[in-house]
Amino acid sequence: MPPASELEPEAYEIGVGDTVTVHVWRNPELGQSITVRPDGYISLPLMGDVKAEGKRPEELASEITLGLADYIRTPEVTVMVTNPVSKEFRNRIRITGQVMSPQSVAFQPGMTVLDLVLLAGGLTDFAADGRATLTRMIDGQYQSYSLDLGAMLKDGDMSANHALQPGDVISVPRKQLFRGEL
Known part of the structure; x- marks a missing residue:
């Protein structure tokens, strides 16, 4: 976490x-x-x-x-x-990559990863949902953390449903053939 x-x-x-x-x-x-x-x-x-x-x-x-x-x-x-x-504008959170509607939204206290994924319309068919990342500024440095969105969305595992903070960015990469994801 x-x-x-x-x-x-x-x-x-x-x-x-x-x-x-x-x-x-x-x-x-x-x-x-x-x-x-x-x-x-x-x-x-x-x-x-x-x-x-x-x-x-x-x-x-x-x-x-x-x-x-x-x-x-x-x-x-x-x-x-x-x-x-x-x-x-300063307190926005963003979601990019393989989501239906990549966007930047105003942060609201209590927002979670799931809230932001749902606001973006969910994942595309080409989303590598097991390799998503949450990037957060901590002590002046950006740090990335793995998110398993597939476990959250398909299996109901809420362990990846972290609370968001202003400035957070969720990136959902595209599936890759050499990884066996396609």
Whole structure:
């Protein structure tokens, strides 16, 4: 069984495409909902462009507070991420090779190997289901683990039905004649 990397919830970092809502207490005309541009910036009244990408919401709020302090006495700024588009892309899992529909899907807690195989429409007739692999990033290195999808799908052996993590890739190779698989 592949080791579960110890994923602790990380503070959310704002990314390109995210929608953030900036609220300035007692100054509603300065608050707005903004999408982070492809260059990583947002534009705000009185401040102009502010780098948002890579910052936590509270860091961005502090920076905006400092920028508005020149114009407003004791500004109170709150930044909320209302549409975290970038996180969805960063936390994807993928299935490739001999499946009906290779794809990349958004990770959902609790997803397993079987869930992803079923989302991909199952295996093709040419899938070497006994040689599938799960590739996972562990301590900055990609590691591959064998999966026997045939035992899982045909025999009901759920020992290969591992819990998935963001960034996992399942690869299902093609059967080969010299291995006696065809």
